[in-house]
Amino acid sequence: MKVRHVYSTPSLEVARTVMRIARDGGIADRDLQLVARGDIEEARIPDRRKEADTDLKPAAIRGALIGAVVGVLAAVVASTLMTFPLTVNLLLGGAVGGILLGTLGAMLSGSSVPDPLRRHFHSEIEAGKVLVVIDATTEQLAAVDGGMRSAGATLLPYDGLTAAT
Numbered sequence: 001m002k003v004r005h006v007y008s009t010p011s012l013e014v015a016r017t018v019m020r021i022a023r024d025g026g027i028a029d030r031d032l033q034l035v036a037r038g039d040i041e042e043a044r045i046p047d048r049r050k051e052a053d054t055d056l057k058p059a060a061i062r063g064a065l066i067g068a069v070v071g072v073l074a075a076v077v078a079s080t081l082m083t084f085p086l087t088v089n090l091l092l093g094g095a096v097g098g099i100l101l102g103t104l105g106a107m108l109s110g111s112s113v114p115d116p117l118r119r120h121f122h123s124e125i126e127a128g129k130v131l132v133v134i135d136a137t138t139e140q141l142a143a144v145d146g147g148m149r150s151a152g153a154t155l156l157p158y159d160g161l162t163a164a165t
Contacts, residue, residue, distance in 0.1 A: 002135045002136055003138060006133050006158040007156065008131055009153050012130050014153065015130040015132050019032050019132060025144035031135040032132065034131065036125060036128075064102055064106075071102075074097075076094075117158070
C-alpha cells in the first residue's frame with residue numbers, strides 16, 4: 001500500500017533535486033508531483049508534474065447516490081399527486097433522471113473545490129514554497145527521506161493513503 005508524503009522545498013531547483021533523489025531511490029516518476037503558487041506553476045512546471053486533484057470524482061459519486069434517492073422519491077410523490085399508477089418503470093425513470101441530474105450538478109460544484117493539499121498547505125504555497133508530493137511505500141520513503149532532507153526538503157505533517165497502489 002502506498003502512502004502520500006509531502007515535502008516543502010524553498011525553490012523549484014531544490015524540488016527538482018529532491019525528485020531526482022526520489023527517482024534514484026526507486027520511486028517511480030509517475031508517483032512524483034509538484035504543487036506551487038499559481039505563477040510558479042504556470043511559468044515553470046510542466047502539466048504532467050502538477051498535482052491537480054479536485055473533489056470531482058467523490059462529488060460525482062455522492063451526487064449520483066443522492067440523485068437516485070431524490071429521483072425515486074419524486075416518482076413516488078408524482079404518482080401520489082397525479083394519480084399515476086406507481087410502476088417499476090416510473091421508479092426507474094425517476095432514479096435514472098435523479099442520477100443524471102445529481103451527478104451533473106455535483107460534478108460541476110466538485111470541480112471547483114481546490115484539492116486537499118492546496119487547502120491544507122495554503123500558507124506554505126502562498127509563501128512561494130514548492131511542495132513535492134510523493135506516493136510510495138513506507139520502505140521506499142524511508143530509504144530516500146534522509147537524502148531529500150539533506151537537499152533542503154522539509155517533511156510536512158501530511159501522511160495519508162493514496163489511491164495509487
